[in-house]
Amino acid sequence: MxxxxxxxxxxxxxxxxxxxxxxxxxxxxxxxxxxxxxxxAQRDEGPDGSWVHGYLHRKQxxxxxxxxxxxxxxxxxxxxxxxxxxxxxxxxxxxxAG
Numbered sequence: 105m106x107x108x109x110x111x112x113x114x115x116x117x118x119x120x121x122x123x124x125x126x127x128x129x130x131x132x133x134x135x136x137x138x139x140x141x142x143x144x145a146q147r148d149e150g151p152d153g154s155w156v157h158g159y160l161h162r163k164q165x166x167x168x169x170x171x172x173x174x175x176x177x178x179x180x181x182x183x184x185x186x187x188x189x190x191x192x193x194x195x196x197x198x199x200x201a202g
Contacts, residue, residue, distance in 0.1 A: 107195050110134075126152035127197050130190060133160065151177045152197060158182070159189055 105113075105120065110127075111134070113120050119131040125148035133141035138160065145157045158173030163186045174181040182189040 105198055105201075107191065107198060110194055110198060124148065124152060124197065124201060126156045127194065127201070129153070129156045129160070130194050130197070133163070133190065134194075138164065151179075152200075155179050155193060159186070159193060162186065162189075 110120075110131070114131065114134045119128045123131060125144055129141045129145035129148075131141075132138075132144055142157070142160050145153050145160055147153065148156070154173050154177035158170045158177060158179065159182055161167075161170035161173060162182050164170075171181050
């Protein structure tokens with residue numbers, strides 16, 4: 105799957121089958137459901153889930169919590185436009201998923 109197909113899938117009621125928890129969380133965020141995205145991100149305790157968790161808290165405005173999760177993911181804290189960060193994370197996770 106590429107970013108265009110991922111975006112296209114946001115028109116559906118449910119995420120595509122086989123997504124990692126981190127990608128599923130970003131899918132829900134793309135649908136505008138921050139709560140569901142956060143719930144799903146919490147299921148992935150690894151670096152990818154922590155990265156998405158940090159992004160979600162940054163988007164929410166909870167910067168100190170976001171920084172904690174970015175550190176846990178061993179990623180630099182995001183800044184600037186959250187939509188651009190969303191696209192960057194989705195693109196990277198899709199490439200890694202192959």
